[in-house]
Amino acid sequence: MNVNGRRYRTIWARPGHDKVIQVIDQRQLPHKFVVEDLKSLDDVARAIKEMHVRGAGLIGAAAGFGMYLAALEAPKHRFDDFMLMAAEKLKGTRPTAVNLAVSVERQLKAMAAVSSTGGKISAALETAKEIADEDSDYCMRIGEHGLKMIRDISKKKKGKVVNILTHCNAGWLAFVDYGSATAPIYLAFGKGIKVHVWVDETRPWNQGSRLTAWELGQQGIPHTVIADNTGGHLMQSGLVDLVIVGSDRTTRTGDVANKIGTYLKALAAKDNNVPFYVALPSSSIDWNTRSGSDIPIEQRGEEEVKFAQGLSDGKIRKILLTPSSSRAANYGFDVTPARLVTGLITERGICQASEKGILKLFPERGGNG
């Protein structure tokens, strides 16, 4: 998508020097736009863990490139062992998203199919690029399926503004391009449909006020930042036509792990008959898990809750919000049960959040259950 009018993805191999992977350091947004070089497995693992890059699709793509950088570093005489270690290291960076494991396994498989070390390295680069391209392609298709829905609401409202609420950032910054929850919005806006986005700020890390607001602003899309507490009141007041969120991991039965607080918005949507959709590429479906309660929920450091980061006097600063002696807890995700989800928007179409619904779109997964 566009940054200051120029086209970017969120991750790419440096043109003419593909031993360096480049990403946007999302910790600095919205105040500074910084492109960062990643040159090693350790660089990638740190970038994921410390959230220079985040979001289901993007950390999947980053793990793909991380495996490629690991292949460049791997000692020839114990290449396979090193790559298995790299795979574990990358999978361990964030516990909730399933894309990490999916990308890493795909890389191991691609490399196993080639015998020479040089061939393995080439296969890893090619596969990393494939993962990124596929992520971008899936998001675009999610956009097309979601677009129809927005267009229908717009027609029903006789062209009046369609108000969409989103939580966290399931935008292009969370993927390689377009985003999952935002892709339908970008396409609708491009077609001249009037849209306005309520952006949950998404404490504690503020993915909404930092990232979603910024990327919507860069594309010129009308939006309003709100405290996470606000969505229920907006829905009670008829000010939300549609909720679209992303997902870090969806079970084969349609339970959705997403950024903490998603469940509260799903409850409010249900209580007010507001359609609640989850947009996700199938790479974030965990085919081996049946119940949301089996998804591991990441707990992060308490400093993300006790402090907030932002701009003051031209400098990015952290401020202490609480008494210094108070403790804080920081759960990264919650699980929205399938019964609260109106539908899943995938790259193959929209389906019910149920095993039956999902398998209709992905019949090849029918055997795993």
Added chain:
Amino acid sequence: MNVNGRRYRTIWARPGHDKVIQVIDQRQLPHKFVVEDLKSLDDVARAIKEMHVRGAGLIGAAAGFGMYLAALEAPKHRFDDFMLMAAEKLKGTRPTAVNLAVSVERQLKAMAAVSSTGGKISAALETAKEIADEDSDYCMRIGEHGLKMIRDISKKKKGKVVNILTHCNAGWLAFVDYGSATAPIYLAFGKGIKVHVWVDETRPWNQGSRLTAWELGQQGIPHTVIADNTGGHLMQSGLVDLVIVGSDRTTRTGDVANKIGTYLKALAAKDNNVPFYVALPSSSIDWNTRSGSDIPIEQRGEEEVKFAQGLSDGKIRKILLTPSSSRAANYGFDVTPARLVTGLITERGICQASEKGILKLFPERGGNG
């Protein structure tokens, strides 16, 4: 309650010089404890509007003292007109809480019963003190009724820690003393019952992380600050035994206007069978309103959402959280429908959140419906 081991109320006439009213400037908490002098009607109106003081009970008490300071300023030849103007000014400072209007009307009535200007001024001071004492007394009684409930849960859990979630600050800082939601907790803790409080930070103004965490810490009560997004997940995980919140205005039918986000926690409590109680002195019941949708919801400036305030390098600073060009919306309250409320804890006991339940405790209000 205690501040650094010394006993305070939140508002009082300066000892030996009762033409000055003193309050704790809550904008500076938890980082600085500042006692502020209020010397005029304008001082009080500004202190309420700009949230030096906030919370249903405390702004009711402040309005009482504000009417007294107005009486001191009122020109003798148009005393009554001036007092009517003062009444309107104070009622206009915050639209949602009903305590403002209740205190102001009570002052007008008290002054009308006396003929001399001097007598009116004395009546106003006396009434202001009465309002404050009554608020404190009601909160203590709310505490006693709520204590039984916490004791029951503690017994059921065989003495294990009782986990209580609260939203915003309905603590002593929101009243004159003890608080409404916190009073049962303070009493239970005093009786040696093991309690732990989940403190919603309560964006955008952070009443939870600033005020509730601070006042609980000052009394030595174990507590953990969480992002507002977190409560649903905690309830799903069995980590919340009880929710107690306050109320800025409760209709005679039991709909509860309280700090924005309360409704979302009530939905989660219902979905997880967690008891959801609202603690309120009857001064915050609006006997003339039947439906929560008739309660005016205050909208405040967008800067409270776009910025956060806290401590950095020993200074209280404001930081910008969003892109500077993004807009924000700031709704102060939402309405939790009575169907989601397990019970109301009032100074006369606990009742169902329904007209029938409320009138059982307040039969003298039966005629107004």
